[in-house]
Amino acid sequence: MQLIFDFPVTPRYSLDNFVVCSGNATAFQFVRRLTDPSGTEGLLYLYGPPGAGKTHLLMACGTIFSERAGLTTVPCISFKDVDEIYGGEYPAEELPKLAARFRDAPALLVDDIHLIPDQQSVRIELWQLFNDFHQAGRPIAVTGLQPPKELPHLDGHLISRLLWGLVARLDISDDDSRRLIMKKLADDRQILLPAEVIDYLLLHVRRDVPSLVAALDSIERFALASKRRISLRLAREALALTNPLG
Numbered sequence: 063m064q065l066i067f068d069f070p071v072t073p074r075y076s077l078d079n080f081v082v083c084s085g086n087a088t089a090f091q092f093v094r095r096l097t098d099p100s101g102t103e104g105l106l107y108l109y110g111p112p113g114a115g116k117t118h119l120l121m122a123c124g125t126i127f128s129e130r131a132g133l134t135t136v137p138c139i140s141f142k143d144v145d146e147i148y149g150g151e152y153p154a155e156e157l158p159k160l161a162a163r164f165r166d167a168p169a170l171l172v173d174d175i176h177l178i179p180d181q182q183s184v185r186i187e188l189w190q191l192f193n194d195f196h197q198a199g200r201p202i203a204v205t206g207l208q209p210p211k212e213l214p215h216l217d218g219h220l221i222s223r224l225l226w227g228l229v230a231r232l233d234i235s236d237d238d239s240r241r242l243i244m245k246k247l248a249d250d251r252q253i254l255l256p257a258e259v260i261d262y263l264l265l266h267v268r269r270d271v272p273s274l275v276a277a278l279d280s281i282e283r284f285a286l287a288s289k290r291r292i293s294l295r296l297a298r299e300a301l302a303l304t305n306p307l308g
Contacts, residue, residue, distance in 0.1 A: 075118055075121030075122050075124070075125055076122050076125055077090070077093065077094070077119075077122045077126075079246070079250060080115065080118055080119065080122060081115075081239075081242050081243045081246040083234060083236075083238065083239035083242050083243075084236070084238075084239065085114075085232060085233035085234045085235065085236060085239050086114065086115055086232045086233070086234060086239075088230045088231075089108050089110075089115075089116075089119060089230035089231070089232050090119070092106055092108075092228040092230045093106065093119050093122060093123055093203075095228065096123060096201055096203060096228065097123055097126045097127065097201075099130070103201075103227065103228055104196065104199065104200075104201050104202065104227065105196070105201070105202045105203075105223075105224070105226055105227025105228065106123070106201075106202070106203045106204070106227055106228045106229075106230075107203075107204045107205075107206070107210060107224045107227060107228070107229045107230075108120070108203070108204070108205045108206075108230055108231075108232060109205065109206045109207060109208055109209055109210075109229075109230075109231055109232070110207070110231050110232035110233055111207065111232075111233075111235075111270070112207075112270065112272065113234075113270050113271030113272045114232035114233065114234050114271070115232055115234065115271075116173075116205040116206075116232055117173055117205060119203075119205075119232075120138070120171055120173055120203050120205050121136075121138075121171075123169065123171065123201070123203045124136035124138060124169065124171050124203075127168040127169040127201065128168060130168065131168040133168065136167070136168070136169070136171065137163055137164055137167045137171070138171040138172070138173060139170075139171065139172045139173065139188075140173045140174055141172075141173070141174045141175060141176075141177035141178050141179075142173070142174050142177055161187065161190060161191055161194065164191060164195075167200070168200065168201075169195075169200055169201045169202065169203065170191055170192070170195040170200065170201070170202045170203070171202075171203050171204075172188075172202075172203070172204040172205070173204075173205050174205060174206065174207075175204050175205065175206040175213060175216075176206040176207045176208055176213055176214060178214075178215050178216065179215065180214070180215040181215075185215070185216065185217055185220065188220065189217075189219055189220055189223075192220070192223050196223075202227070204224060209229070209231070210224040210225050210229065211225075234271065235269075237264055240264060240269065240271070240274065241257075241260055241264075243271060243274070244260045244263065244274060244278065245260065247275065247278060248278070251282065253282060253285075253292060254291065254292060255278070255292055256292065256293065256294065258294050259281070259292060259293070259294055259297045262294055262297055262298070263277050263278070263297070266301065267301070277301060280300050280301065280303075281296065281297050281300045281301070283300075284296065284299065284300035284303065285300070
């Protein structure tokens with residue numbers, strides 16, 4: 063992983079294949095407003111737990127903006143592995159490379175801002191990027207775990223800037239939302255996933271989306287290997303192989 067990387071413009075990250083439910087409908091509508099070519103919104107902050115769909119919506123924004131600009135990739139800042147890039151050191155002279163990379167970008171996309179290191183030089187560079195894009199009228203989309211005022215290592219300027227725009231929380235903690243997501247994942251993979259299998263997963267697998275997706279992957283692989291249809295019995299067998307002590 064890198065601090066800056068290009069996401070290919072692929073259907074994987076689109077608004078069309080995003081599962082809209084009660085817990086993320088506001089965030090979805092805010093993305094629509096941010097990406098509306100005739101709209102006036104220029105800043106969006108999305109927050110919520112891992113697996114809620116923040117990165118999907120962020121990349122969907124990037125897909126829309128990059129296609130509109132005739133590009134095939136979209137730059138994005140991720141703070142997940144910042145220490146791997148800087149080795150725990152953040153020399154100020156290296157940071158302008160970020161601004162240079164985003165100089166011609168159609169939008170500023172920042173993922174996992176809650177992981178920004180507690181370094182003033184990094185905050186200054188990010189603040190400058192915000193200002194550059196805001197003054198140029200280029201859209202900004204940011205994701206994090208917490209609401210702006212609870213983000214660690216951000217100064218008042220950055221927090222205030224995030225609060226200027228649209229702010230939405232994603233929450234898919236209810237079972238109806240999880241069922242919709244599991245059904246959508248199965249439909250995208252063109253597999254038949256009985257409702258009783260979904261209910262079984264909700265009872266016997268960790269309820270966060272990444273864990274449910276991993277369970278679905280295991281069931282799909284087991285079904286293909288054994289050349290059987292997915293059923294409750296097959297799901298039990300597949301999960302028993304994945305977690306024999308569970």
